[in-house]
Structure formats: C-alpha cells, structure tokens
Amino acid sequence: MIKKGSKILANQIKHTKVVLVGDGAVGSSYAFAMMQQQVADELVIVDIQQDHIKGDALDLEDVQPFTSPLDVHAGSYADAGDADLVVITAGVPRKPGETRLDLVNKNMKILESIVTPVVDSGFKGTFIVSANPVDVLTAATQRLSGFPKNRVIGTGTSLDSSRWQVALAHKLNVDLRSVNADILGEHGDSEFAAYSAATVDGQPLLDVAKKAGVSQAELEQLEQETRTKGGSIIKLKGATFYGVATSLMTLSRAVLHNENIVLPVGAPVDGQYGLSDMYIGTPALINENGIAKVLEVPLTDEEQAKMVASAKQLKQVLDDAMN
Template identity: 65%
Template sequence: MQKQTKNQKVVLVGDGSVGSAYAVLMMQQTVMDELVIVDIAKDHSEGDALDLEDTQLWGQPKWVHAGTYADTKDADIVVITAGVPRKPGETRLDLVQKNLKILKTIVGPVVDSGFNGIFLVSANPVDILTAATQKLSGFPANRVLGTGTSLDTVRLRVALGKQLDLAPQTLDVNVIGEHGDTQFAAYSPAKVGDQSLLDVAQAKGLSLDDLKQTEDGSRKKGGQIIGLKGATFYGVATCLTRITKAILNNENVVLPVGAHLDGEYGVHDLYLGTPALINAQGVAQVLPLDLSADEQDQMTASAQAMAKVLNGAMATN
C-alpha cells in the first residue's frame, strides 16, 4: 500500500511482547492509517512489519513499516514500550535506572526530529518514565501521558465482575495512584449505574474487607502472570490501544491513565493513575475522584513514594 496524502500516524518505539501485541490490535482499528515500528533490533521490526501486513485483508488497509526516529517528525502519537521487562521476583521500581537510560536514548531523537504530537508511555516503572518523558522532552504535560493504572483498573473490574456476577463494563471503579505496590482501589466513589458499588456488594453479602481481598488479588495478578509465562502483554496492549483510539478519534472520553497532577488530590508535579478526559489534546482534563479520608491518605502516601523515586532517579541520571 502506498502512503496516503492525509493519514493518522502512530510510531511504536519498542517491538517486544507489549509492542507487538499493541501493533496487532492497532492493525484492526479504523483510526490509524500508518504504523511505523522502531526498535534496536531492526531485523525483528522489519519482519514484524511484513507479518503485520498480512493482518489487514479483512480490516482497513494500512501502511505498516519499520522505521527510525526521523519518522516521528509528522506522527500524531509516539508510543513507548521499549525497556527491560520485569523478571519474576522484581518490582516495577527495580527497573528505574535501566529503563531511564533507555528512555533518554529515545526521547531526545524524537524531539530532535521535530515531533509535535503526543507521547504515550507504557514502559515500567510507567509513572516514573512518563514523568521523565515530560521533563526530558519539555512538552506540555497534557501531551505526555502513560498507561498508569489503566491495566490495574481493568484487572480489578474483571475480578469484581466475576465476584458480583456483573459485566466488568458496568462497574465504575478505578484503581489510582502508582502502577505498583502503593496503588489502591477508590471504592468510596465507585458506582454501578446510579448505585454505590459498596451498596451493591453489601446486598450480595460482601463487605468492604471482602472487596479489599479482591483488590489484593488483582494487584498480584501481574506477578502471577509473569511467574507462569514470563511476561504480561495482552492486557496492557489493549489499554494502549483504547487510549490511542481516544486520542486519534478526539473522543472526549473518561479513561484511567497516568496523568500529570498539579494540585489534584493535593499532589503537585507528578504522574499518577487517575481518571482523565482524553481527546486529541491528550489529557484534556484530570478528573479527580471524591476520596474518603483513608483513600486520600493512601493517595498521599503513593505520591510521596513516587516523588522519592523520581527525584532520586533524575538526580542520578
């Protein structure tokens, strides 16, 4: 397929398990016309592009090809999945120094190309790397966002859906804070339709402690998957695809993402997971939840933990 005159262009940086899963999903979407894959393993990215060409017969034709950072010049979105994956027994924060060094080799050349779109970050630790991307690029905070707690929110809604015998899509409950050990479910503002989630759960004989046990299980799910198969990628790739669609479609939809906080929840100049309004601007508006006092304390603790790691990482690098 020849390059079209007018197109929506996504550049994927990092063609590992998450990147390739995202690429397959994006090839099935109608919002993108051109996908460029950039990876240090050039043969692999070229092979993946050729393989991905063969997915488009029953979808919308797209131009997919391997490329370089120069291809980001006219891209709408640069998606960063490149980085060292988490190993069994490691936390996401264990990856800070390794992946920050990799990130620096990406952001500089992208900015130098003249790129003027939106950065979408999914490499771990995602909150730290999203903040670092914004600081290294100098981009407005709304045009840099991460997957944040989107996957954690999905995992919780899936688990609660099973427990309550409800479709996950009907549950308006979010995991917020760090994508990691200090994350937490904001149960007090959670809804099922116009009803309180806590009331719906209570009617089914489930207490807040029961829900917190479910939350704890969903928090450990990533480590469980890594222990069983070595990596997680389908879930986060689906989250990346949903966020990408919301940006390219200018949807004005509320999604859980890693967004820059500047006063929301009493947090300043940090990226943490929260619901936000997503459109062609990136993060059009952060929509903070009305937390209980205990939940606010958890958010403050999560922010303090992330600030300590971010400040140390940026000072070291």
C-alpha cells in the same frame, strides 16, 4: 448537511501516523491491536532489533485484508517528525519477584536514548508511555522532552482498573460493562481501589456488595489480588501484554479520533489530591490535545492518605532518577 459532510471529508483526508518504539511483547501486541481497528493510517515500528521489526511489519500487513488498510513498516526515529503519536513500550521487562520501581535505573537510560532523537526529529505530537515504572518514566519523558504536560500521557492505572473491574464482575456475578470502578495512585504496590466512588449498574459498589453478601474483607482480598495479578501472570507465562496493549490502543484512538472520553491514566497533577509536579494514576479526559482535563475523584480521608503515600513513594524515586 454541507458542514457535516465537509467535516467528515476533512477527517478522512487527514493522515494519522503513529510511531511505536519497542517491539517486544507489549509493542507487538499493541501493533496487532492497532491492526484490528481502524485507528490510524500509518504505523512505524522502531526497535534496535532490525530484522525483527522488518519481519513483524511483514507479518502484520497480512492482517489488512481481514480488517482495514493500515500502512505498517519498520522505520527510525526520524519518522517521528510528522507523527501524531509516539508510543513508548521499549524497556527491560519485569522479572519474577521484581517490582516495577526496581526497573527505574535500567529503563531511565533507555528512555533517554529514545526521547532525545524523537524530539530532534521535529516531533510535535503526543507521547504515550507504558514502559515501567510507568509513572516515573512518564514524568521523565515530559521533563526530558520539555513538552507541555498534557501532551505526555502514561498508561498509569488503566490496566489495574481493568483488572479490578474484571474481579468485581466475577465476584458479584454482574455484567462487566455495568462496573465503573478505578484503581488510583502508582501503577504498582502502592496503588489502591477508590471504593467510595465505585458503582455497579449506577449503584454504590459497597451497597451492591453488601446486598450480594460480599464483605469488606472479601473486597479487600480482591483488591490485593488485583494489585498482584501482574506478578502472578509473569510467574505463569513470563510477561503480561494483552491488557496493556489494548489500553494503549484505546488511548491512541482517543487522541487520534478526538473522542473526549474519560480513562484512568498516568496524568500530570496540578493541585488535584493536593499533589503537583508528578504523574500519577487518576481518571482524565482524553482527546486530540492529549490530556484535556485531569479529574479528581472524591475520596474518603483514608483513601486520600493512600493517594498521598503513593505519591510520596513515586516522587522519591523520580527525584532520585532525575538527579
């Protein structure tokens, strides 16, 4: 009992600090999500729009009486020196008709201006990246920072997997919590659903769909709608932010609270799927070390070909951007 109590006390004493870089639609939604749950002790917001982040911090601090205390305030890159996490959402947002990969040249310059001062601050924690194209910018963050690969995480296909699970639950008329299905590959046009590994209430997805009278063609249509859902939302309201912000909050909690949970993220592959030297969407074990283990989903030959094709596209863009 004494050991258990000591561990709890130690966890309570440890001060957890997050620096958020970028306070646009995604960043502010992430900050609000962090205020809703007792994820960290301190949240520092950094952005070139100084008046905006000061106002946002003042607005966000009023959430505390309804939830839990979280010291939120505007700051600078110097605040990253003793932070546990630096979360990067800063970047030019995608416009209607624009792909995530179209953003690479614009956002690579912004990324360089962020990573260098963060590293110079003495930051020793973990980077979490959600700016697009997220797989390319996550790999670039690791290369620019020189950090161990496990301490740089991208949101990857976490949002896409969420969208896929929602679509399946609606189509099959089942509890969303019973759906275990992931989207793999690029967070973008070359992503794909891993049908062979997906389950519903512990049963293979394809078997459940067949029993429900849902054809493979209908599933593939759902997959395509999942792939293009972000663009559809952008056309309707200008941006998407709630889903990815909640994904970021969940990732932050997994690292800060050493949760040891499996999430689909942008992870560094080293032999998995026959790939290496890049980040791509796949499940990974997340804890206080960042990415503790990259998990390789068993794929059919057709799915493996899709993963390789997705990786080839990402690798070309990454190499061009870094050169």
